Amino acid sequence: MAWTRPRGVLGTAAIIACLTLPAALASETPQASAPTRVAAEGAPAVYRVGTITVERPWSRATPGGARVAGGYMRITNAGPEADRLVGGTFAAAGGFEVHEMSVGADNVMRMRPLAAGLEIKPGETVELKPGGYHAMMLDLQRPLKAGESLAGTLRFEKAGTVEVTYTVQPLGTPAAPAGGHSHH
């Protein structure tokens, strides 16, 4: 499947490098302690719990009055056993569900909650992204604004709970905002 990619420790390190390098290059002061500046400026983009790595959790700015938002990220399971994303929290929302979404050949948008959670097989990476799997933030208490960061958690069946920070990207952002994955 297109969204699965086995990856070892080196691969993960390479990804972290790829993710942090452009941010470092984009930093206002090109010289000196760019990496520490990046770490200090924003939340770290990579989170780990057990054998699970979560990269770049993000959400999208919402229109006024919206009561839902999508949560997106890449999840890699480096362990020998399958794990499942079964729940979580999001600062501005009252509820959190894991959904599968697709637009079929008939151009019908279909969505269903994954009651048993989203499986992350051993050695695989699953991407939660617009048009596919996503975290469904329910009962949003206020609109999300581009540029803000919101705290949250992700709960895995085996690895347990990890605290993450979601960055809010502009309305209409089609795919992962950083790391150059937006080729369509």
Place this chain on the structure above:
Amino acid sequence: MSFWKRNLVPLTALALGSLVLAAAIVLVLVPPPGRPGVITSGVAAIGGPFRLTSQTGTPVTEADLKGKPFAVFFGFTHCPDVCPTALFDISSLLKDLGPAGDRMQVLFVSVDPARDTPELLRTYLESFDPRITALTGTEEEVQAMAKAYRAFYRKVPTGGGNYTVEHTATVYLMGRSGEFVTTLDAHENREAKLAKLKRLVAAS
């Protein structure tokens, strides 16, 4: 003998009724080769009369759309991805069309009228191009609209009394007389969509 005499009227009625029914079935099932005076494009009949309410609480019918081409698509505000993206995309296409975009109308029809009140839709639309009109109504009115456009939608319970709505994500482009022209679909690139909209407003 007496059987036929006694039952002459009901039997005749039955025979006539069967004929009418058979004729009706033929008329419904066999499409006419082309009605005189109507230009057909060889595609399914999409569009037609409707009665809905805009985000300002104003009634809108197909009569209000006459004279300008329009785009129609279906969605709802409790939709995390496809619907805000569709509204965002069409807003950015309208921006690229510039003043030519004033020559068309854009309608976002809620498939979740129970939650999408005109007030909520008004707030929601503030994030998008002001030329977009949102429409809602009673369940029956929305069903009639979806049926006219051959659009599918269905409520899907998600637990805890919540639900989501599956729906057709097609954007229908309609001509100035309300006739179906073409569609924009999610898999098309932006340039293709913009070219279609330019052709639509140029033809008006």
